[in-house]
Amino acid sequence: MKTHVDVLIAGAGISGIAAAYHLQKRCPDKSFTILEGRDRLGGTWDLFRFPGIRSDSDMHTLGYSFRPWPETDWIGEGADILRYLDETAAEHRIDEKIELGKQIERASFSTRDSLWTVHVRDKASDRLEVYTCSFFWSCMGYYRYDRGFTPEFAGLKSFQGRIVHPQFWDESLDYEGKRVLIIGSGATAMTMLPVVAKKAEKVMMVQRSPTYVLAWARHSRWKSFLNFVLGPKLAHRFIRWRNIKLMALLFESMRRFPRFTSRLLIRQARKALGEDYDVETHFTPHYNPWDQRVCLVPDGDIFEPIADGRAEVVTDRIETFTERGLRLQAGRELEADIIVTATGFDLLWMGGVALDVDGKPFDVSESMIYKGCMLSDLPNAAFVFGYINSSWTLRAELVCDYVCRLLQLMEERGHTRCCPVRDPSVEGRPAIDLTAGYVKRAEGINPSQGSRPPWRFNQSYALDEALLGQPIDDGTLELTTPPKTPAARELPARAEVSNA
Template identity: 55%
Template sequence: MEMEHFDVLVVGAGISGIGAGYYLQTRSPGRTYAIFEGREAIGGTWDLFRYPGVRSDSDMYTLGFSFRPWRQAKAIADGPAILDYLRETARFYGIDRRIRFGRQVKRASWDSGSSRWTVDYERGAERAPERVTCNFLHMCAGYYNYAQGYRPPFPGEESFGGPIVHPQHWPEDLDYAGKRVVVIGSGATAVTLVPAMAERAAHVTMLQRSPTYVVSRPAEDGFANRLRTLLPAKLAYDIARWRNVLFQMWFFNLARKRPEKTKAALLGLVRQQLGADYDVATHFTPTYNPWDQRLCLVPDADLFEALKAGTASVVTDRIETFTRAGVKLTSGRALDADIIVTATGLDVQLTGGLEVIVDGVPVDLAQSFSYKGMMYSGVPN
C-alpha cells in the first residue's frame, strides 16, 4: 500500500493551524494539505482550558484572524466565545474537513535525496503507529506541553486535607461554592481565576512570591463597536485591528525607552482603583521594569473590584510548607484553605515534543538558530 503524501502537513488544529489552513487554501489552492490534531477537538488552548473565567488577555482585534472579523461586543473575550469563533471559522472555510483528529505526531525525518519529510504518528486511543510523507511540515502545536502544566513540588503537600488543582486540568465536578480558596501565582491565569472564583467562594486568596504589573481596561472596545455601526464589518475590523496593534507597539516602545515614567503611570492606575490605603508597594509593585515580563490584563477591573469587595485578597510571601489546614508561610502566617489552586504556569515544550531527524542525524532544536520564530538553522521546511 502506497504511503499517503501531502504537499503540506500542518500539525495542530488550534488558532495557528486553522489560520495556516486558510492561507494554504487561498494562496496555494493547488497544493494538498491536511491538519493533524492530537486531541479530538478543534481549538487547542481554547478547548483544553476549562477553569472558571478563562479568557484571552489580548483583545480579539489583534488575536483574531485578519480575514475573519470579530463581531462580538467584548474585545477581551472569554474562552467559550473564542472557541465558538474558531469552530465557526474552520467550518465556514471548510478547513474542518481537512482536520484528522486523534493523530499524535511523534517524529519527523527529512531525506535530502527525495526532499521529503516522513512523519510518524500514533492514531486513536489504541495509539496505532502510522506514517505519511510531506514536502513541507508546518508545526502549529503551540509552545507548551498539553499533557501537563508546570507544577513544582511543595513541601508537605501530601498532608493537605483538600484538593490541589492545576488550572490546565480543571475537574468538572470541583465545587468551590462557599469554600476558602488559595490560588498560588500572580500571572495571567491567577488574575483571571481569583475574581471568577470569588463570585461563589467564601474567600479567595492570591498568594504570590512577587508582584506582577496589572492593568485594567474595558472588556468592550467602544471605538470598535461604534465603528461597526458606521462601516462595513471588514473595514471596521481592519481599522480597529490596526489601531490596537499600533497602540501596543507605541506603548511597548514607550515602556522600553522610559521605564520609570511608565512604571509610575501603571502604579498610579492601580492606586486609583484600590485607593490610597491599599499597600500597592507590597502587592502590585514588581522589582523589574514594565515589559521585562508580560503585563497582566484584567477586564473591567474585575480583580480590583473583588479586592475592594473583600471577597478576595492578595498575600505576598513565600511558602514554607503545606499543612492539613492550608499553607504555612515563611513569615509565620498561616492561610487556611479548603482548596488550593496551583496557577504556576505552563510546561514549555517546543513543537509539541516532536523528534526531528535530518538525513539520519537527530536534531536538537534548542541548539539551533530560530529565524523569526518560523525556521530553524540546519532544518529544511
C-alpha cells in the same frame, strides 16, 4: 500504508486554522492535512477550562484578519473564542481537513528524497500510522499540553483538601462557599480570582512577588458605531490597525520609559484599591515593565473583590503545605478547602516532536531562529510562535503569508528543498528576552536568536512585517533543485535521433 500530502500542518488551534486558510487560498494546488492530537480543534481554547478563561490581548488582533471578531467585547471569553474557531473552520471547510486524535511522535527528513516521514499515534486504536509530506508546518503552540508546571512544594501530599492545576481543571469542581487559595501571580491567577470570588467564601492569591497590572476596557464603545458607518469589514480593518499600533506604542513606551510607566501602573492600582491598601507590597514589582509580562485585566476586574474584602492578595514565600492549607515563611498559616497551583507551564518547541535529518537527531536547542519561523539546518519546515507582548495571531498570519510565498517560489523554480544556513559570524542570544520563570526553565531547550537580521526573533509586528516581506531568495535560505536523472538528460538526444 502511507498517506502523502504536500504540506502537513501539525495542530488545529489558532495557528493551524490560519495556516490552512492561507494555504488553500494562496496555494490551491497544494494538498494538505491537519493533524491534531486532541479530540477537537481549538488548541489552547479547548484545553483550558478553568473559571474565567479569556484572552489576554484584544480580540480584534487575536482574531483573524480575514474574519472579524463578531462580539463587541474586546476581551474574548474562552467559550466565545472556541466557538469563533469552530465557525471559522466550518465556514472555510477547514474542518474537513482536520484529523483528530493524531499524536505526532517523530518526524524524519530525507535529503535524498526531499521528504518528511512522520510517525503518528492514532489515539483511538493506539496504532502507529505513517504520513509523508514535502513540507512540515508546526502549529502546535509553545507549551507542553500533557503537563503544567508545579514547583516541588514541601508537604504537598499532606494537604487534606483538593489540589488542582488550571491546565487540567475539573469542570465538576464545586468551589461555591469554599475557601480557595490560588498560588501564582500571572495571567491565569489574575483571570481566575475575580470569577472564583463571586461564589467562593474567600479567595486568596498567594504570590512570591507582584506583577504589573494594566486595566483595559472590556467593551468597545465605538465598534457598533464604526460598523454602522464603515461596514463590518472596513471597521474591523480599521480597529485592528489601530490596536496593533496602540499595543506597539504601549510596549515601546514601557521599554523606553520604565520608571514613568511603572508609576502609572502602580497609580492605577492605588486608585482602584484605595490609599489605605498596601500597593507597595502587593502590586509594585521589583523589575521594570516587560522584563516579565504585564497582565491585562478587563475593566480592572481583579481590584473589585480585593477592595470589598471577598479576595486577598498575600505576598510571601510558601514554607510548606499543611493538612489545612499553607504555612508561609513569615509564619502566617492560610486555611483552604481548595488550592489552585496557577504556577505556569513548560515551554516546548515544535510540539516536542522528535526530529531527525538523514537519521541524525535534530537538537532544537543547537539551532538558530530564522525570520521568526524557521530553524537553521532544518529543511522544509516552519513553525508558528506568536508574540509574547502582543496577540499571537499577528505573527501567525505574517508567517502564513511568508510560507505561502516560499512554497509558490519553490513551485515556480522547481526547488524541492529549502533550508536556512546558519552564519557562524552571527552571535547567538536567548530567543526570548524575559526573566519569567517559564522562560528561564526552558533555557536548555530553546533555540537561540541572532544578533542581526534575518536571525532576530523580533517581538515587533512592524519589524516582522518588513522582515518577512523581503524577497524569499535572500542568500541565507538555501534553495535546492534536484539534478536531473541520467534518463532525463538522455531523452532529448534520443528524441532527436528518432526524428531524424
